[in-house]
Amino acid sequence: MNLLDIRNLSLAIHGTPILHDVSLTLEAGRILGVIGESGSGKSMTAFSTMQLLPQGAEPTGQILLDGQDILTRTERDMCSVRGREIGMVFQEPMTALNPLKRIGDQVAETITQHERVPRRTAMERAAEALRRAELPPEKFPMSRFPHELSGGQRQRVVIAMAIALRPRLLIADEPTTALDVTTQAQILALLKKLVREEGMGLMMISHDLAVVADMADEIAIMQKGRVVETGPAETLFREMQHPYSKALLAASTHAPERGAEVAETPLLEVRKVRRSYALPAKTPFGARREIEAVKGVSFTLKRGESLGLVGESGCGKSTLTRAILGLEEVQSGEIALAGAPVFTGHKPNPEVRRKMQVVFQDPYGSFNPRHRVARLVAEPFHLLPDTPRAERDRAVAEALEAVGLSAADGAKYIHEFSGGQRQRIAIARALITRPELILLDEAVSALDVQVRAQILDLLADLSDRFGLSYLFISHDLSVVRSITDRVLVMKSGEIVEEGPTEQVFDSPQHPYTQALVAAAPVLPDDVAA
């Protein structure tokens, strides 16, 4: 008998159909990878299995856990199933823990919730669970609060909570999406080990084909609430039939065609830039401490070039980005665009600022929701000397058309657009002043693979047409690999390796680059080719 047997699961929320006839099976000790884009219903399948659905949800069909149908159980019954028979790990470790409770207590709560044991026993077992999640209390005391841990460490706490009672089924919903690549590799290895050693079944949900390909025994691909293809992981990628599966695979290995010529003239010059921040003193009258975020970084970006900057969170790449944009002054060093300094005196140089624009990661948070798109796109015009209204309108229309939208979209509000369209609008906003350099700060990280592929194509096309240069800042090595000519690898405020992208990724020299490349999940060779 299968551990988990989902049969013809359909789900509607307030009458809107979400899932259609989803059927999946998972055996104990195996890993089922569920792949799909946002809105494909993969998370809703997981929440149906937990019976943690939003109000107004009406599931039909069967979800058999060890032959027992979960859908017929009462809410009270489910409270004894959740945490004891099914454990769940979530996407966002930063917000998945109660910020006001100590981690030991939060893990112990799983135990005390289901078993009548003295507090001391519960704490001992919580310590054991944390050890199994490789966050030993000897090194990370259980009295810590979540904010005293990093993202990866918090995710280990969530995992410890989920496995404390050794459930037979573990559901992991995008467990590593918010983490750095080396942390991701560690968490994935941990999950794999737990499955093998403890005989749990793992339902692993991800949008990332490579992550799932590395881990899963079986793979299911979902689209618009349906399972379109299932099969064993070894053969699925090679023998996939469904056009959607093929499109998904093509998109995730997509490398845009680029024809722009790289000139030899430097466009952006960064010379020995240092930036440190003051930390609050430990005692009211003690000496202030300093943390050096960028330690003497130098590089040159040539005209027409697409340069990648990779590094994990906290490496200083955001600080460097803000310095280049002239948002913050640096302590020493020079930053110049086409020979002109970004900072003149203590003020940003508007003349330079106009030639440089930025696109941020979050297509939802980086627009004022109360302005129409035309006004949002026209915003950088304040950097230019007065522009007549008619010319401004024409420029907005041109920019919107350049990114594949229509001039009429300018009259709409931002909530009327999808994530990918919003990112196009962000690019239109960046194009409006006819800049020479665009900084792309994790600009495609929040997008689904197919949308990501389209945006990468768009960027390559715009670079050809307008002679744009890009500084592509990302933690996602595969994206950087597909769109950049040259790459800088940054660690602890320093650039540890730099060179042509292919060369750096194929034969990394610095141990850190080697670790990064090794940690990045990849699709099987014969598939990616």
Add this chain to the structure above:
Amino acid sequence: MLRFTLTRLLSLCLSLAVASVVIFAAIEVLPGDPASIMLGVNAQPDTLAALRAELGLDQPMAARYLDWIGGLLRGDFGISYTYRTPVVEMIGDRLAVSLPLALFSLALTIVIAFPVGIWAAARRGSVADVAIMGLTQLGVAIPNFWFAMLMVLVFAINLQWFSAGGFAGWDAGLFPALKSLTLPAIALALPQASILARVMRSALLDTLSEDFIRTARAKGLSRREALWRHALRNALIPVLTIIGMQFSFLLAGGIIIENVFYLPGLGRLIFQAISARDLIVVESVVMLLVFAVIVVNFLVELAYAAVDPRLRAR
């Protein structure tokens, strides 16, 4: 936590110093001479001169400020011009009414608002929730003096459970004193409880949609357990902020209610002092209220830190 307390204490002292300068300066910049303002336009020159000497107006400004501050620190607030009694005694008498009244109505506010807010949040969208929200809307909208008079009509005149006004005094015993404060406290608490219940509800609803509540549910906690064990404490920060503001308001803001119930409280004192142009009393009472507000804010910040470990590190 100690560092947090010390820095907050330091900022409390600084705020008080700044406030004292502002209050002193405000009285100073009143056009004309405080003595002639207090005595009115028809004052005799010799009375005026006497008052000027009494107020120390013949001294330089810095000396007068230091004199005033020194007096405040020693507990000597000066002599009221209209009543010819030490200001500190007057304030003491009034505070004996206003402080218990503020605490009483704040206690009522919390006792009403917490259960109501939590109950409404736990049953979001239900008939009970809609009804409670409608009632709290009404509670905010009804003028409290009108509600006070209504209560006097019902409980004092018709049912004769309470007296219609006046204060029995603490000498009469705890129960009679509290009894005479009960109707005013309810009248003051009603709009405050309505506000606080709404804040409690919306803070709880915000917290209930957080990711860690889902985590708690995935551990096997029921909806109710997740609310009590995880959501409530996280929702307290905005609630504490409002409670702090409400206490400051209740201490001084009860002028109308004090008038309705003939209570000799701080609000009436400051009202009378302003009418009588008794600047010494005005200055002292305002300084006292500022002191109360700043101390309450300090306590609220300590409460924040007690609730949230992330704030202790700062």
